[in-house]
Amino acid sequence: MKTKLAESSSDTIREEVRQRYGATARGESSCADDCCTSTSSDALGYAAEDSAFAPEAENAKLNGFDNVEFRLGEIEALPVADESVDVIISNCVINLSPQKERVFREAFRVLRTGGRLAVADIVATAPLPEEVKGDWAAYTGCMAGASEIDELEKMLGSAGFDRIKVAPKDTSRSFIREWMPGKGIEEYLVSATIEATKPLHS
Numbered sequence: 001m002k003t004k005l006a007e008s009s010s011d012t013i014r015e016e017v018r019q020r021y022g023a024t025a026r027g028e029s030s031c032a033d034d035c036c037t038s039t040s041s042d043a044l045g046y047a048a049e050d051s052a053f054a055p056e057a058e059n060a061k062l063n064g065f066d067n068v069e070f071r072l073g074e075i076e077a078l079p080v081a082d083e084s085v086d087v088i089i090s091n092c093v094i095n096l097s098p099q100k101e102r103v104f105r106e107a108f109r110v111l112r113t114g115g116r117l118a119v120a121d122i123v124a125t126a127p128l129p130e131e132v133k134g135d136w137a138a139y140t141g142c143m144a145g146a147s148e149i150d151e152l153e154k155m156l157g158s159a160g161f162d163r164i165k166v167a168p169k170d171t172s173r174s175f176i177r178e179w180m181p182g183k184g185i186e187e188y189l190v191s192a193t194i195e196a197t198k199p200l201h202s
């Protein structure tokens with residue numbers, strides 16, 4: 001039997017997430033309609049040709065993008081030097097981390113002063129029901145790990161960021177509803193842009 005989510009270590013949670021997205025990458029995902037299926041990515045604004053393009057990293061070379069470098073790592077420990085990055089972007093990744101404070105501290109470490117974090121993610125607009133919070137599929141499906149907006153603002157502030165802005169996109173509730181049909185999950189979750197700046201003077 002699987003360990004309860006609330007009692008699981010960060011490593012166990014990360015491994016579960018890794019298994020889930022490894023299966024997606026190999027085309028084995030059993031999830032019918034969640035944040036990584038083509039239906040939802042259409043709703044998220046990906047054109048079909050972009051979705052088809054994305055997995056083929058080799059495409060960077062084929063298309064002559066010689067200023068692109070791929071590094072394998074985790075958002076809690078970025079394979080990047082201190083103060084070497086101008087902008088951090090990501091879509092729907094931070095909610096999956098069991099160590100979000102560490103993620104924001106790490107983002108702060110790698111950014112140059114004046115550098116920006118500008119990511120999109122799923123955030124909670126109300127405390128999630130216990131039933132959802134303890135559900136492994138809801139966690140790996142970008143729901144159960146979503147932080148509330150004020151928690152995110154607090155974590156970003158503690159990491160040292162300023163000009164923090166979390167902007168929910170209410171229209172996203174229409175596709176989030178489909179991730180757990182009939183459960184009213186869209187009452188709790190929304191897609192948002194999260195922006196913050198590493199101040200010039202600390």
Ligand SMILES: C[S@@+](CC[C@H](N)C(=O)[O-])C[C@H]1O[C@@H](n2cnc3c(N)ncnc32)[C@H](O)[C@@H]1O
Pocket residue numbers: 014017018021022035036073074075076090091092093096097142
């Ligand atoms: C919901 S998908 C989003 C993928 C892509 N950003 C997009 O918009 O289609 C989440 C991705 O985050 C990756 N991921 C999850 N936890 C991670 C972590 N701790 N460090 C790095 N990547 C992680 C997963 O492997 C998966 O590729």
